[in-house]
Amino acid sequence: MKLPPVAAVSRPCLTGLQSIAGIWLPAEWFGAQERATRLLSVWQSKARAYRFPAGDLLIFHEARSLQCEALPGWPLRRYDRTLASAELSANERKAAPAADVWLITAGQIEALRLADAEPILPGLWVDLDAYPLMECVDASELVRLPEMDLDLDGKSLGEVLGDGLPQASDRKQQFLEKLARDRQRSGNRTESASSKPGLLAGTGVADILRVLKIMAFLVGCVMLTVYLAEGMRSQPDPPLEPGASSLPQGTMPLTPPTAELPIPPAPENAGAGWALLLVAVLVWVWFAHVLRRSKARGEPPMLKYSTQPGGASQASSSAQSRIPPRRSHASPPRQRWRDWMVQAIKASGLANLLANYHVRYMREMLQMFEDGDLEKALRHAVPLGESQPMSGQALGNPQARKDLSLSRVSGAGGAGYNFGEEFSQHLAATYRRAFEKLDREGRVDEAVFVLAELLQSRSEALDYLERKERVKQAAELALAWDMPVHTIVRLHCLADDWRTAIAVARRDNAFEAAVSLLATKWPDASRRLRVEWAQSLADRGQWLEAVDTLWPVEQERNLAIRWLESAEKAEGQLAARALVQRACLVPATLQTHVERIARLRNDPEAYAERTALALALIELKAPNTACRRLAKAILPALMVDIAQTRASFHRQQLYVLIQLSGDELLKADLPRQPFPEASRPQALASRKDTAHWQAPPAGNQAILDAAVLADGQFLLALGEAGLVRVDEQGKITARFATPATHIVAAHSGMLALALIKRDQIWRVSRIDIANLHITDLGVMQLDHFATSYDGIGWTVAVGNRLCVLDSTRSLRDVLWQVTDLPGPVISLQTNRQFEVMAVGKPGGFEAWQYRLEDSRRLVGRDQYDYGGGNDFWMIDASDGVLGVSNKVKPNKVELTLQYPHRHIGIALDGVVTSSAAVKLTKDRQLLACVFDEPSLVTRTFFLTHGRSGPCGVLEWPYDAPASTRAMDGDWVIFDCEGRLWHMNAATSMVRSISLRL
Structure with missing residues (x-):
């Protein structure tokens, strides 16, 4: 009830900028509908509302600095536990009766008690009938990542050339049949051994016996080799005169077979060399056996790019194809064991024996070329390896091929022979003459084999096939060999395989070069590919670039004008x-x-x-x-x-x-x-002083995620309330009626993906921000996903599978994938240039880093163990992995940042750290280090390299935990009470918003 008025006050109203704790809406001034509208306009999260007979009362969760004249009702100021509509002196407050609200009317105080009011629930005033209800999703049928239905893995040369190559001899078929029988017998033995109980079951004794058998076999082989070596020394070949050649007439003299494996005289202490060789062989056999056992247990010691999907995807049809990652630029790792074996062979005196074998084999092979028996010569020919890096010296004798088909390879990298520059030139000339003869005889398939396999000239092989009008074969080989992407796209366009061409071009963003290559000789194909190029730019939200690309195609200018209108909107x-x-x-x-x-x-x-x-x-x-x-x-x-x-x-x-x-x-x-x-503008990292900022006042709607758009606008996720676009002042400029808790922002700032989790699956929608259009992409099970993308390719991870999805129309198209990582993906970070993921393993993780601007190639793969003096690890797209350790001292924190090649120490003074929780976010060279202090405030320190102290400090209310997001130099911090703070690191410009719906 209303208490009787008391003594008049000297200052009966509040004016100017005041700390306002509530608003009074008198019934004499406003009707019920008007009071409801005004109350909703200033509502904030955790606020309370009450209805009295004399009017409505709104109490803020925390006081806010507001301009009294701009408020929709009477401003109320808090004095201890009481709200007052005027600035009261101490004597006036002492004379006023005890109450919850003091209203000053006609210069006198009227007291109100909340016990006499009726609580108001403003949420019941909002009419939801006009909002469409979304159908619930049954989480029992989880939508899994799709499989790619395009074969971008490529085919082998034998599959491409088909029956054009000479058939294999009968000995090949006999060998394959014998191999199958041996495998079957081996499988039966394994099955029977595993089914028999006894002493050896479940123990390692059987393995030890098997290794001992292998060792005994190797000892016998070594003894046989010694016997043969002694026999050859007793009957050596007649020595060559200086300048003479042991090769057939008409060939060049053979230089020492390899620069890494010379032919020294046998040492006197050959017994030590034999012992060294035997020990090396036994160690290598044991390592190979352990390697096979670890693979059988499902513990792969190293990663391999397999085309078999893992996890639940294994149930899919084997006919479905996958998109492989582009091969790494790095040279193949040097196999050190080969170097050890070479040293052992030198010490044992076997170098002369191997050299004689090599000379004899090469003499016979060259004689086949001289005799014109090209079919047999090609089977015995040794490829030239100078154009490709090798992993080590081949130790065995060259062997003849069973046929001319090749396994799918993108480059060399295995063990090879180095016959010296002079003899390699002689081999190249011999192979070139064979190619010219095969070409004259119309034996195109064998000629391609010579170019691709023997001469290692794959670009020339593709050009040769194109001249012979075998474009389809050239396209398949270009994909199998991982040739430059513009070559792959151009050849598939000429082969009329547009689906593969467009998929590869969208995967690697390689339209421009392919269009230029096609423009002169194939204008129709160039125009069609140009249209697809423009469409991909439009899908990324780059409408002006898409218009420029499409405008030369006159038939499609109407589409270009529609894109121009989208940019204007x-x-x-x-x-x-x-x-x-x-x-x-x-x-x-x-x-x-x-x-x-x-x-x-x-x-x-x-x-x-x-x-x-x-x-x-x-x-x-x-x-x-x-x-x-x-x-x-x-x-x-x-x-x-x-x-x-x-x-x-x-x-x-x-x-x-x-x-x-x-x-x-x-x-x-x-x-x-x-x-x-x-x-x-001055970059934050270059400032000499330390900037200090305060969090903005609270709003009335929780912000669950935020992203910076073009022209300084923001896209905010409000959960079930959908998304809103706000300008720099916080004014809402657009609404999107799709629930969202997470935002994946496109680099163009014109597109975004909105995500919300439903039980075990994620619902994904595509937001066209300029045209205010929403596309429901469907639902999918996801473990990790990138928070930014290029407008088309979106990186996601499920278990040990990493995929890049084409998000333009659905989530069913895969642009790129790795399906059998050695462990589950535990973290994923991306930016415009790089993408890094952490793959879990026992006791640590592997960090895989891809360069996105270079056809998504793997540029780094490092292993890390947990601990190592670090309190925790942070994954960063540009720098890979950053180890962090912090030492807490009285009123001081010392951070140590461990980069791959350097350590950086930063000291933060004046920080209360008795029970601080440290969180780090990194973007480029700037780190945000957050300390949560109970009962105090949350401080965010912005740190940079080369500076011991912080560049800036942001204070945030402790009872409203803030979330931090870094976007290519833009930092956005927001909380569940409607606060948003934005800072551009390049300009140090700061903006604050209090979201009010």
Whole structure:
């Protein structure tokens, strides 16, 4: 009830900027509907509302600094436990009765008690009938990652050439049948041994016996080798005269077979060499046996790119194809055991024996070429290996091929022979003559074999197949050999395999080079690929680039104009640049945008759009009349921006604009002194002082995720309430009616993916921010996913499988994948240039780093063990893995950042660390180190390399835990009470928003 009024007060109302704790809405001033509307306009999270007979009361969760005159009701200030609508002195408060609210009417205090009020639930006032209800998803049927239905793994040369190669001899079939029988007998023995109980069951005794048998066999082989070696020494070949050759007539003399394996005389102490050789062989056999056992237990000691899907995907059809990762640029690892074996062979005196074998084999092989028996010669020919790096010296004798088919390989990298430069040139000339003879005889398949396998000239082999009009075979081989991506795309276009060509081009973003290669000789294919290129740019939200790409194709200009309109709908700087493009391409339609041009000319706050438009005009190579009119319209306002230091242009740039506008008088009136320059922004990392910031006031809606868009706008995820786009002042400019708790932002700032988890699956929607369009992509089971993408390819991980999905229309198309990682993915981070993931293993993890700008190639793979002096590890897309250790001292924290090749120490003074919880986020060279202090505040320290202290400190309320997101130099911090704080590291510019719906 209302208490009787008491003594008058001297200052009966609140004015100016005050700390406001609530608002009173009197019933005498506002009706019930009006009070509800005004109350909702200032509602904030955790606020309370009450209804009295005299009006409605809103109590904020925490006091906020507000302008009293701008509030929708009476402002209330808190004095201890009581709210008052005036600034009361101590005597006035002492004279006032005990109450929850003091209202000052007619200069007197009226007291209200909350016990006499009725609580209000504003959520019941919101009508949800107009909102569509989404059908619930049955989580029992989880949607798994799709399989790729394109074979981008490539085929072997034998599969490509087919029956064109000579058939294998009968000995091959006999060998394969014997091998199958041996495998079957081995499998039966294994099965029977595993089924028999006894002493050897479940123990390692059987393994030891098996290894002993192998060792005994090797000892016998060594003794036989000794016997043969002694026999050859007793009957040596007649020595060659100086300059003579042991090769057939007409061939070049053979230089020492290898530079790494010379032919020294047998040492006197050959027994030690034999012992060393025997020990090395036995160790190698034991290691190979352990390796096989570890693979059988499911513990792969090293990664291999397998094409078999893992996990639940193994149930899919084997006919489905997968997209392999591009091969690494790195050379194959050197196999050190081969070097040890070479040293043992030298010490044992076997070097002469192996050299004689090599000489004899090469003599016989060259004789086959001289006799013209090319079919047999090709089976015995040794490939040239100088063009490809080798993993070590081949130790055995060269062997003849069973047939001319090859396994799928993208390059060399195995063991090889190095016969010296002179003899290698002789082999190359011999193979070249064989190729020319095969070409003259029309034996195309064998000629390709010589080019690709023997001469290792695969680009020439593809060109040869293309000249012979075998484009389909050339395309398949280019994919199998992992040739340059523009070559793969061009050949598949010529082979009319457009689906594969487009998939590879979208995977590696390789349209431009392929279009240029096709333009001269195949214009129709070039035009079709250009259309696909433009569509991929539009799918990424790069509409202006898509219009420029598509405009040369006259039949598709209507589609280009629709993309131009999409860019104009985005408003801001993108819409300003779209006006320039419209003036260049369709000048007759510029008249319909007179109002937009007038706003750009007259609005003082549109200086950023004017600057973008002016820069676009300056870059034009062939401006027309419409462009000149556009320059003339905005040039006066642009000069005002320059004078007010809102824009900065060089004098030469202004001369170009004035020349374009045709206004010679303005050019004559330009001042001779330098133009005033806009203040140059200073990067946070280069500041000498330490910046200090405070969190913004709380809003009335929880922010679950936030992303920075183009032109300084933000996209906010509000959970079941959907998403909103807000401008720099926090004003809502667009709403998207799809639930979302996570945002995956496109690099263009015009697209995003909205995610929300439903039990064990994620629902994903694609948001076209400019056109306000939502596409439901479906649901999928995900463990990890990238928080940014290029607008098309989105990286996700499930278990030990990593995929890049084409997110333009659904989640069913795979652009790239690795299906059998050695462990589950435990972390995933991406940016524009790099992508790094942590793959779990016992006691640690592996860090895999891919370079995205180079056809997504693996550039690093390192192993880390937990611990190692670090408190925790942080995964960063650019730097890979960062080890962090912190030492807590009284009022001080010492951080040690362990990079792959350096250590950085940073000391933070004045930090209370009695029970601080440390969290780190990294972007480029800037780290945000967050300390949570119970009952105090949360401090975020921004740290950089080369500086011992922080560049900036942000204080945040402790009772509202904040989330941190880094996006290519932009830092966004937000919480569940509607606060959002944004800082650009390149300019140190800070913006704060309190979200109010």
